[in-house]
Amino acid sequence: MQEKILAVFSELLQKYPPILSLEEGIKFLGIPSVNALRIRFGRGKLPVRLRENGGGQCFFLLDFAEWQVTGEKQEQILPVREKKPAKTKNKGGRPSKGAEIARRQAEAAEN
Numbered sequence: 443m444q445e446k447i448l449a450v451f452s453e454l455l456q457k458y459p460p461i462l463s464l465e466e467g468i469k470f471l472g473i474p475s476v477n478a479l480r481i482r483f484g485r486g487k488l489p490v491r492l493r494e495n496g497g498g499q500c501f502f503l504l505d506f507a508e509w510q511v512t513g514e515k516q517e518q519i520l521p522v523r524e525k526k527p528a529k530t531k532n533k534g535g536r537p538s539k540g541a542e543i544a545r546r547q548a549e550a551a552e553n
Contacts, residue, residue, distance in 0.1 A: 443511065451507035460503050467501040483518070491516045 458466065464476050471490065473479050482488045491505045509516060537545070 446511045447504075447507050450510050451504050454503055454507055458503055461495060462501040462503060462506070464499055464501075470501075470506060486518070488518065489515045491518060 458470075462470065464479060467490070468474070468476060468479050471479075473482065479488070483492055490501055490509050492499050493502055493505075494500075505516060
């Protein structure tokens with residue numbers, strides 16, 4: 443298996459650099475845009491590992507070779523952010539104008 447991966451890697455190395463930018467990676471994967479790539483990464487549907495290199499993200503060509511040989515989705519190294527809970531309607535803060543008028547009228551009726 444390792445020999446096959448290295449053979450595919452040396453083949454790919456003739457066409458591509460060893461570290462691929464996001465733009466080069468999306469062309470290789472057939473993804474339409476970097477935004478679509480980020481959405482797939484967030485959903486955990488990216489077949490190749492996304493790596494961090496100098497503060498930015500990139501792909502390693504060896505990961506593409508491994509993916510082509512095995513055909514299996516690779517486990518991500520970078521953490522996938524948890525989905526934030528939906529915002530609930532804020533009950534605190536300033537009341538609406540109608541609510542304020544109704545409160546004042548109720549206070550006036552009591553007095």
